[in-house]
Amino acid sequence: MRLKERVAIVTGAASGIGRAAALLFAREGAFVALVDCDEASALRTLDAIRDANGQGSVHQGDVGDGDLAKTIVDGLVSRHGRLDVLMTAAGWSCGGTVVTTDPADWDAVFRTHVSGTWLWARAAIPQMQRQNKGSIVTISSQLAIAGGRSNSAYIAAKGAIISLTRTMAVDFAADGIRVNAIAPGAIETPLLQRSFARHVDSQGMRETSRNRHAMKRFGTAEEVAEAALHLASDASSFTTGIVLPVDGGWLAA
Numbered sequence: 175m176r177l178k179e180r181v182a183i184v185t186g187a188a189s190g191i192g193r194a195a196a197l198l199f200a201r202e203g204a205f206v207a208l209v210d211c212d213e214a215s216a217l218r219t220l221d222a223i224r225d226a227n228g229q230g231s232v233h234q235g236d237v238g239d240g241d242l243a244k245t246i247v248d249g250l251v252s253r254h255g256r257l258d259v260l261m262t263a264a265g266w267s268c269g270g271t272v273v274t275t276d277p278a279d280w281d282a283v284f285r286t287h288v289s290g291t292w293l294w295a296r297a298a299i300p301q302m303q304r305q306n307k308g309s310i311v312t313i314s315s316q317l318a319i320a321g322g323r324s325n326s327a328y329i330a331a332k333g334a335i336i337s338l339t340r341t342m343a344v345d346f347a348a349d350g351i352r353v354n355a356i357a358p359g360a361i362e363t364p365l366l367q368r369s370f371a372r373h374v375d376s377q378g379m380r381e382t383s384r385n386r387h388a389m390k391r392f393g394t395a396e397e398v399a400e401a402a403l404h405l406a407s408d409a410s411s412f413t414t415g416i417v418l419p420v421d422g423g424w425l426a427a
């Protein structure tokens with residue numbers, strides 16, 4: 175078991191990549207705190223964890239709320255005495271160019287992705303410093319590196335996550351804390367379905383996106399979860415500050 179007796183937080187754990195990572199981390203022995211605004215779906219993730227004899231807890235709320243992050247981290251540390259892994263996977267996108275994006279949507283996307291990474295790291299790092307050990311896994315996107323069409327707030331926020339990941343990796347390397355980002359390609363999740371649904375020719379967009387990957391297919395949430403497990407566990411003990419594409423060759427093609 176690669177996360178035996180570890181304590182992990184996964185945000186966005188009710189669905190898609192966060193759900194798959196939470197299930198895998200629990201299967202690998204971690205106690206997993208599941209954070210999401212969708213409590214009912216997060217409880218279904220917890221049921222699946224318990225069905226597989228794993229352990230976890232559900233915490234409902236908005237990841238852009240720094241008080242929530244602190245309360246959840248403090249509660250976990252007082253119950254379990256430690257915090258080993260933070261994975262920040264909560265996210266959504268609104269679409270639009272810089273001209274068509276509503277300023278309120280822009281702020282909300284940045285709040286979820288950028289503050290939703292920063293505030294959880296801010297809450298988690300002091301305990302990881304006390305342990306002199308911890309792993310933070312953030313979720314960017316291949317689009318932050320390659321660029322993309324009509325998704326400006328999301329792509330800019332994903333770029334900020336890469337910068338934030340690198341600066342945290344440098345600032346806290348001496349404390350035994352590793353910080354790495356994953357840049358997934360297009361992954362079959364409700365988020366991907368919703369982003370295709372925004373287009374008039376959603377089926378055409380699906381095909382274009384699928385064929386943009388060298389592997390000519392979409393990824394699965396489980397494939398991203400395996401990369402997250404690698405970065406969360408001691409298997410990646412000399413890896414920090416990287417952006418790991420899990421993108422079926424999107425960036426190479």
Ligand SMILES: NC(=O)c1ccc[n+]([C@@H]2O[C@H](COP(=O)([O-])OP(=O)(O)OC[C@H]3O[C@@H](n4cnc5c(N)ncnc54)[C@H](O)[C@@H]3O)[C@@H](O)[C@H]2O)c1
Pocket residue numbers: 185186187188189190191192209210211212215235236237238262263264265266286313314315316357358359360361362363364365366395
């Ligand atoms: N699916 C893809 O193709 C793809 C590609 C690259 C990056 N990503 C990123 O991966 C992460 C997971 O996405 P997914 O595809 O699994 O999406 P998803 O929609 O399946 O899951 C996202 C989860 O985040 C939760 N969430 C959203 N905003 C929140 C908030 N403010 N507070 C708390 N919870 C919130 C949702 O309720 C949902 O459960 C996101 O950061 C996304 O941007 C996805």
